[in-house]
Amino acid sequence: MRFKTTKDNLLAGITTVQRAVAARSPMPVLQGILVEASEEGITFTGTDLELSISCILPATEIIPGAVVLPARYFAEIVRRLPDGTVSFVAELSSYSVSLRYGRAEAMLNGYSAEEFPKLPEVAPKVAFAVQGDLLRDVVRQVVYAVGQDELRPIFTGVLLEIEEQEIRAVATDTHRLALRRADLPGSEVKLTNIIIPGKALGELARLLGGFEGENVQVAVAESYASFSLSHARVLTRLIEGQFPDYRQVVPKGYKTRILDINPAELTRTVERAATLARDDAPVVVLAVKHGTLTVSARSQVGSVLEEVAAELEGEDIQVAFNANYLIDALRAAGNDTVSLEFNGPIGPSVIRPVPDGSYFALVLPVRMV
Secondary structure, eight states: OEEEEEHHHHHHHHHHHHTTSOSSOSSGGGGEEEEEEETTEEEEEEEOSSEEEEEEEOOEEEEOEEEEEEHHHHHHHHHTSOSSEEEEEEETTTTEEEEEETTEEEEEEOEEGGGSOOOOOOOOSEEEEEEHHHHHHHHHTTGGGOOOOTTSGGGGEEEEEEETTEEEEEEEOSSEEEEEEEEOTTOOOOEEEEEEEHHHHHHHHHHHTTSTTOEEEEEEOSSEEEEEOSSEEEEEEOOOSOOOOGGGGSOSOOSEEEEEEOHHHHHHHHHHHHTTSBTTBOEEEEEEETTEEEEEEEOSSOEEEEEEOOEEEEOOEEEEEEHHHHHHHHHHHOSSOEEEEEOTTTSOEEEEESSOOSEEEEEOOBOOO
16 A cells, blocks of 8 residues: 655644544554545544544555554654655555655554444435535534533533524533524425534534535434535434423523623623632622623632623623633624623523524523522
8 A cells, every 4th residue: 555645635634533533442443543545535534433534635656555553643753744745655464654755764553454443334314415614603603512421411412403494503511502593595304303412513613614615415314424525524423312492491581681792892801800710610790780780700819890881771680600601602602792681690691692693692690609
């Protein structure tokens, strides 16, 4: 097996698939990257059996074959190669690989490609195309709210729904919730209760940043979903179970509302306050009193109190929030102005872009002692 390509191509392939490689595994081959040479080009694949990422790269002087290289060392040596052409030569009888650059050579010992797990064939029940930039924005506006508790796997995923020519993505860790809607004109697809791991969608969003303007071919099967671009693919196992009915926790109204506030300015205010909040519990307090909004935090280190210009309506209120949750929701809003709706000191609060109603974030307050 052999081929020639550039350092940049090798590094692009490694960077694309490495995040799917198992960090630890009783199977050493899962800590490697499968490199396959064929007439189509060079395919790199990484997998941890739950998530798989592959990409195709250009090359010349190809002699077909496949080998698995340890991802960590492969990445480190390629990153340090000089710019220019690299000759990749694999001795498949011993699974050793020679990387030749200029008058130098680096050797890596790998594994048989036969040991690398075969990726499942996705026989789609539903298939559709979506504009890549749109899908990236949808994912980025909700994926921050997924849970990290592996003992509650439902909350580590993003609910994907499609009906009536609209796609909806929802994520929650039970302390906060994010929802994004987007139109899919002409679509006749219907999806319900498809739960995709947040990690997989986060990697997809990163990948889409390098494929601007492309459509994504989405295929959903019984246990898997795949997202295919012209030269890359993300394949992920779906999360089993019933996603909670998020509609039941969305408030129907509000007691206090802050209108037309700049989310970037409010984010900076909350960040300043959070620097002097307790490290183990970064709590900030938003208070509306006599037509004035204040943001404050206090700890043994010191305190912060800032007045924020805002248009207010409703009753006076004082609400405490986990600063990080509030900052994440404000950053994801992606608009010049947002409104904040409060439902008392312990009721759910909602952030909505103005006037766009395609996104909202719900954050539960922290009980003040």
